[in-house]
Amino acid sequence: MSKLVAFEKMGGRSSLILINKIFYDKVYKHPWLKQYFEHISQQLIENQQVDFMQKVLGGENLYVGKAPPVAHMHIMINEDIFQVRKKLLEEAFIEAQAKPELISKWLSLDNSFKRVIFKDSTAQCKRRFNTDSILDFPNDEKNA
Ligand code: HEM
Numbered sequence: 258m259s260k261l262v263a264f265e266k267m268g269g270r271s272s273l274i275l276i277n278k279i280f281y282d283k284v285y286k287h288p289w290l291k292q293y294f295e296h297i298s299q300q301l302i303e304n305q306q307v308d309f310m311q312k313v314l315g316g317e318n319l320y321v322g323k324a325p326p327v328a329h330m331h332i333m334i335n336e337d338i339f340q341v342r343k344k345l346l347e348e349a350f351i352e353a354q355a356k357p358e359l360i361s362k363w364l365s366l367d368n369s370f371k372r373v374i375f376k377d378s379t380a381q382c383k384r385r386f387n388t389d390s391i392l393d394f395p396n397d398e399k400n401a
Pocket of ligand 1: 294297305309322329367
């Protein structure tokens with residue numbers, strides 16, 4: 258089976274649009290995660306993610322954005338935030354009735370990207386541009 262046929266069988270682009278919409282609705286409402294996205298519109302990040310996931314899942318490559326290490330170099334990403342994000346993503350898969358093969362491929366790709374965006378401390382975060390802030394917010398729910 259060709260990569261493109263396999264991508265369509267997993268649900269194709271329309272399935273990525275639906276999952277990302279449900280997922281980012283949750284992210285933009287989440288008290289901790291939403292703070293990381295204040296500078297960027299939900300529609301823009303959804304569009305970037307749909308193109309990015311389409312590329313890495315074997316669909317047509319329309320993605321012209323940054324590779325994950327550069328896109329996240331100013332963001333403090335540790336196990337805690339990765340797991341909170343993953344939980345919202347798993348909820349989105351269920352609500353969108355995503356195909357099991359799409360879910361397992363997506364989660365395994367995310368695990369590989371985790372290795373290249375993970376930081377042990379904020380000292381490892383670097384600004385991409387002078388105008389960037391280092392994004393690191395406390396998880397108040399955990400401390401409550
Ligand atoms: C394996 C998991 C992840 C993947 C595959 C991923 C993927 C991406 C991609 C493709 C972009 C767009 C890149 C571009 O600007 O061209 C992006 C942006 C972004 N991601 Fe992630 N991400 C992941 C985890 C996270 C986590 C845990 C956070 C924590 C809050 C996060 C926060 C952000 C933010 C804030 C942006 C916008 C950056 C900006 O343009 O200022 N991501 N991500």
